[in-house]
Amino acid sequence: MKSFKVVSAFILMLLIVSLAACGSTYNQSSTGEYIDDSVITTKVKAEILNDPELKIMEINVETFKGTVQLSGFVGTQAHISRATQIARSVDGVVAVKNDIRLK
Incomplete structure (x- = not known):
């Protein structure tokens, strides 16, 4: 019975650590945020190409x-x-940093 508690505690700790790894930090986005950012990037690119x-x-x-x-x-x-x-008009865009330069 004691070994069952130890194994259960170990599995619970692994679960907590793996969930924490999916969270975001200041310099790194979570998996969900990365997917959202990819969708926003695709939408902005499509709108620019359609203009x-x-x-x-x-x-x-x-x-x-x-x-x-x-x-x-x-x-x-x-x-x-x-x-x-165009970038500001896309759903999900929080802010736009424009580093475009003139030729």
Whole structure:
């Protein structure tokens, strides 16, 4: 009976540790957050590609905990503003960091 309690306690500790490993930290997102960020990135990229002004531009999109970072090069300041506007319009976007530069 004593060994059953020890084994049960060990299994419980393993479960707690494995669940804690799935949680997020300041520098790392959880599995669920990573999937959400991937969906946001895909939606922003699709919207940019569907925009007639921006679809030929070199714009990179990355997302971390709902914050979208745009980078790359475009031809005009209007394209930078348009990319920011598109990113902000996507559901799930918390903030947008725009590092797009003019060519």
